[in-house]
Amino acid sequence: MTSTFTIAIDGPAGAGKGTLARRLADHYRLNLLDTGLTYRAVAYALIQHALPLDNVSAAETAARQVDLAKLDRAVLSAHAVGEAASKVAVFPTVRRILVEKQRAFAMTPPGAVLDGRDIGTVVCPDADIKLYVTASAEVRAKRRLAEIESIGGTANFTEILADIVRRDERDMGRADSPLKPAADAHLLDTSEMAIEAAFLAAMAIIDEVMAKRNKA
Ligand code: DC
Secondary structure, X not given: OOOOEEXXXXXXXXXXXXXXXXXXXXXXXXXXXXXXXXXXXXXXXHHHXXXXXXXXXXXXXXXXXXXXXXXXXHHHOOHHHHHHHHHHOOOHHHHHHHHHHHHHHHOOOOEXXXXXXXXXXXXXXXXXXXXXXXXXXXXXXXXXXXXXXHOOOOOOHHHHHHHHHHHHHHHHHOOOOOOOOOOOOEEEEOOOOOHHXXXXXXXXXXXXXXXXXXXX
């Protein structure tokens, strides 16, 4: 049997889990999947066809067509697509189709870092490492504003904060696979921690688990 190593990273929008996931995948030479992009791809397909976001059968069809090798971050990263993704992500049948693809990805050697909302709880409950990355809504809104301004855009802090709070409520409040830390997740609060410090903290946790595993 070929063994794989899985790192599950969950947390709310804007907590820094994407950057952390990329750093960890590079460092440990693992595959990387931003599962948010899979929900975004479904939402994007509906938007492109001018279909309502509550058209479940169209969302299921779009979910079946999602190809993990062809997720285009540049196209899918638009703010409106993230909002729409959070809406299509409430449908259990859509989730089941995407989760199956995500699990197959995780099981491909040498293993993977996956980030999302339900990785440690639903997609990879047996992950070797589970991290729950969070930060206060205000800090996340400030970071988002700085990001927009750094590329020459303008935005309103109060509106961004309201958006973040609304998205948290939807992602944490849905009946199927709500965002919550797995019982065995390590919590990383990045409110007062730079991403480099979060990376070092995560590495310390992972190295300890790897050392124990190599001894066993
Ligand atoms: O991480 P993101 O902002 O790209 O995710 C977009 C939306 O997709 C998020 O608000 C909820 C949904 N999502 C989910 O339900 N489960 C995941 N594992 C990843 C994302």
